[in-house]
Amino acid sequence: MTARRDKRNIFVLGYDEAHSTDLLQIRDAERFLFHPLLHSSEVIHQDNYFIDEKLGKARDILNSFEGSIDAIICHWDFPATSMAAILCEEYGLKSPSLEAVLKCSHKFWSRLEQQKVVPENTPAFCAVDPFDDQAEDKLSLEYPFWLKPIKGYGSMLGFRINDAHDFKRALAIVRDKIRRIGDPFNTILDRIDLPAAVVGVNGNYLIAEQFIHGIEIAPEGSVQNGNFTIHGVIDMVRDKNHKSFLRYEYPSQSPPKIQQRAINIAEKVLGQIGFDNGCFNMEFFWDRETDDLWIVEINPRISQSHSYQFEKVNGMSNHEVAIHVALGDKAHLRHGDGPYKHAAKFLLRHYTQQDALVERAPSRADMEQLKALQPDTDVEIRVKQGQRLSTLCDQDPYSYMLAEIEVAAQTTHEMLEKYHQAVALLPFEFRAVNGSKQEESGQT
Numbered sequence: 001m002t003a004r005r006d007k008r009n010i011f012v013l014g015y016d017e018a019h020s021t022d023l024l025q026i027r028d029a030e031r032f033l034f035h036p037l038l039h040s041s042e043v044i045h046q047d048n049y050f051i052d053e054k055l056g057k058a059r060d061i062l063n064s065f066e067g068s069i070d071a072i073i074c075h076w077d078f079p080a081t082s083m084a085a086i087l088c089e090e091y092g093l094k095s096p097s098l099e100a101v102l103k104c105s106h107k108f109w110s111r112l113e114q115q116k117v118v119p120e121n122t123p124a125f126c127a128v129d130p131f132d133d134q135a136e137d138k139l140s141l142e143y144p145f146w147l148k149p150i151k152g153y154g155s156m157l158g159f160r161i162n163d164a165h166d167f168k169r170a171l172a173i174v175r176d177k178i179r180r181i182g183d184p185f186n187t188i189l190d191r192i193d194l195p196a197a198v199v200g201v202n203g204n205y206l207i208a209e210q211f212i213h214g215i216e217i218a219p220e221g222s223v224q225n226g227n228f229t230i231h232g233v234i235d236m237v238r239d240k241n242h243k244s245f246l247r248y249e250y251p252s253q254s255p256p257k258i259q260q261r262a263i264n265i266a267e268k269v270l271g272q273i274g275f276d277n278g279c280f281n282m283e284f285f286w287d288r289e290t291d292d293l294w295i296v297e298i299n300p301r302i303s304q305s306h307s308y309q310f311e312k313v314n315g316m317s318n319h320e321v322a323i324h325v326a327l328g329d330k331a332h333l334r335h336g337d338g339p340y341k342h343a344a345k346f347l348l349r350h351y352t353q354q355d356a357l358v359e360r361a362p363s364r365a366d367m368e369q370l371k372a373l374q375p376d377t378d379v380e381i382r383v384k385q386g387q388r389l390s391t392l393c394d395q396d397p398y399s400y401m402l403a404e405i406e407v408a409a410q411t412t413h414e415m416l417e418k419y420h421q422a423v424a425l426l427p428f429e430f431r432a433v434n435g436s437k438q439e440e441s442g443q444t
Contacts, residue, residue: 007033009067010323013058013074013084016040018380019319022307026320037061037072043083044076045393049184051079058087069093071326075304075319077153078181081105082188094328096223096278096300099192103273104280104298106189107150107207109198110273114295117272118265121284121295123210127201130174136167143167144211149178151185151203156394161208173397178204212285212294217254219263220281220306220318222325228267231321231333232314233259234306236283239349244399247419249344250309253412258286261293275300279322308378309343312408340376340408342415348423349399350430355390358383360429362403370425374418378406379426388433402428 008031012023015036023034037058062069072088072095074080081101088095103113114122126140128147147170148158157177159170185203216238221230235253239246252259266282281303283296302318311317315337324331350356361383370377381403383392389400405422409415 007031008070008327009033009035009065010070010326011035011037011062011072013037013072013087014040014043014076014080019075019304019307022304022311022317022319023323025311026317026323028320032323035061035065037087040076043080044078047180049079049181051083051184051187054079055083055086058083059090062087062091071323073319073322073326075302075307075322077299077301078105078151079184079188081301086188086191094277094326096275098188100273100275100278101300102189102192104275104300105151106198106201107148107297108201108205109194110298111207111209112195112197113273114269117268118295121265121293123212123294125207125209128206128208130171130178130204130206135171136164139167139208141208141210146209146211148207148209149174149181149203150201150205150207151181153394156396159397160211174206178206212287212292212296214285214287214292214294215254215258216283216285216296217252217259217262218248218281218283218303218306219259219266220279220302221263221266222279222321222331223270223276224325224328224330226276228270229331229333230263230266231318231331232306232310232335233262234281234303234309237344239351244349244351244396245347246349247344247346248303248305248309249342249412249415250306250313251342254286258293262286265293265295269295269298273298277325277328279318279325281306305345308345308406308408311338312340312343312376313338315339338408341410342412343406343408344415344419346405346407346419347401348403348405348426349401350389350428351399352389353398355388355433356430357433358385358387358389358428359431360427361385362426362428366426370422373425374407374422376408377418377422379422380404381426383428389430 010032012034072084074084085095085098085101103109108127111125128135144162147161161167182204216236218234218236219230220232233252235249237247262284279302281299285294302322307317314334316334321331382401407415407418
């Protein structure tokens with residue numbers, strides 16, 4: 001593989017065609033050459049994650065490259081973020097350390113670090129071994145609480161636990177599912193020396209967390225040579241079931257003083273973790289009644305689910321920030337320079353725990369009709385006609401995601417109207433089949 005010498009070479013870990021378009025639309029894209037470093041189909045949503053094998057393949061690509069290797073970027077969660085940190089260290093590139101990445105993404109370890117500097121913003125928590133028959137007796141929390149894997153993403157294997165029945169039912173599901181990510185996560189944990197408090201809490205553990213709720217916001221930004229910067233705050237709006245996400249909206253409609261409090265907390269926590277030379281987003285719950293602000297989780301990367309919103313409202317994508325931080329350049333941020341004042345990524349869901357066959361999904365003609373009416377609306381259909389919903393990977397326990405619909409407008413009201421018009425133009429039909437989401441997951 002060869003490269004032009006007048007351009008800087010950026011390797012994209014988890015490359016795919018959809019996000020390559022985002023990269024090529026950044027303001028100074030002509031300065032760079034983007035190279036695939038494993039396709040997204042090789043590193044995400046896998047039945048089996050062979051971390052060492054994937055790292056070896058990535059090294060082969062890098063070692064055979066005849067030009068300069070100037071940066072490695074990724075915008076996916078597990079295992080890409082950890083793999084990127086490992087490769088950047090090996091090739092002398094700018095990146096957060098693997099230890100810092102794991103302090104963010106290992107939920108129990110992350111809570112321990114948060115508790116050291118912002119105990120008032122850290123929910124009560126305890127580790128849970130799902131394979132321990134006495135796990136319930138060892139809980140230090142009262143019902144209700146949240147139960148999540150030590151490492152997960154997209155609300156997978158995340159449950160609201162109201163009572164002992166919910167707890168036992170959740171453990172039955174988790175025991176059948178958790179090793180798919182827990183085992184490969186352990187191979188990454190084996191690369192560093194864990195503190196004594198974390199050693200026994202491996203990737204196949206759960207964390208029980210105090211039941212927190214409220215308005216959910218997510219500051220997204222970067223730390224570069226110790227300098228902390230925010231490029232936006234997203235509203236993470238949940239649907240009527242209060243569990244599944246409905247949309248990610250920008251700019252945040254939460255009070256500015258709450259946004260600033262969250263930003264200040266994020267800076268303090270990332271400083272404690274030692275996170276540097278990378279991008280992040282940190283999720284918070286603000287309880288309007290008590291004014292409590294709780295940390296939900298830390299993601300040591302940009303979110304591709306926020307890219308459209310930043311581009312349409314700010315006139316620049318968060319991919320641009322990630323690229324410049326990875327190169328060690330200063331990113332020149334924009335705010336409000338885009339063509340719209342509001343934008344959101346909507347997650348169109350089918351709320352059921354019953355399995356079903358997709359008898360109808362939107363056709364090319366349906367998509368073209370929507371594009372004619374809403375040229376700037378982007379849609380990704382996640383299901384195909386003839387597909388069983390139970391074959392969808394990494395769904396939350398309460399719904400199936402059918403499509404992602406990205407909409408921009410001048411007002412929130414107009415944005416919601418455009419979304420509802422889009423949904424009306426994207427027909428889905430289902431036929432019930434034997435089996436259920438509970439049975440498929442091991443739930444009774």
